[in-house]
Amino acid sequence: MACAALLLPAGSAAAETNQELKEQVRRTEIAFAKTLADRSAAAFASFLAAEAVFASNGRVSRGAREVAERWKPYFEGPQAPFSWEPEVVEALDSGALALTSGPVRDPSGKRIGTFNSVWRREAAGVWKIVLDNGCPACNCDAGGK
Numbered sequence: 001m002a003c004a005a006l007l008l009p010a011g012s013a014a015a016e017t018n019q020e021l022k023e024q025v026r027r028t029e030i031a032f033a034k035t036l037a038d039r040s041a042a043a044f045a046s047f048l049a050a051e052a053v054f055a056s057n058g059r060v061s062r063g064a065r066e067v068a069e070r071w072k073p074y075f076e077g078p079q080a081p082f083s084w085e086p087e088v089v090e091a092l093d094s095g096a097l098a099l100t101s102g103p104v105r106d107p108s109g110k111r112i113g114t115f116n117s118v119w120r121r122e123a124a125g126v127w128k129i130v131l132d133n134g135c136p137a138c139n140c141d142a143g144g145k
Helices: 002-011 018-037 041-046 064-075
Strands: 048-056 059-062 088-091 097-105 111-121 127-136
Touching: 018 041, 018 088, 018 097, 018 111, 018 127, 041 048, 041 064, 048 064, 059 064
Parallel strands: 048 127
Antiparallel strands: 048 059, 088 097, 097 111, 111 127
16 A cells, blocks of 8 residues: 555656647757857757758758758858747647747848748657758738738
């Protein structure tokens, strides 16, 4: 009976809510974007899953090493060539995968594109980016919206 009582608190711990998962991913995406602003290619690479796939401008980079190599030029110079921030964050209730999406802006703040990223929760609850696709900005407000 005493053993069962000792197990009860651990077994009754509340699972993470979907809102908590989305907040984890939102914070992770913001920290990921900060690596470019901070001019830290090494920090950027630390967010990449080993099998990450990044696609943009008709080109695909496969694997963390290839993605990091392709992004190296973005870390050159004193100012980041663009920035991004999550507007949309969704997560599976299981906490296995999440989606982030939002604007990409030039240094003046003008929207120049949209990013769409898929994150996977790996060992010890660490979120790593597995898929990313950037696309040019669209005029989503056209047509009377």
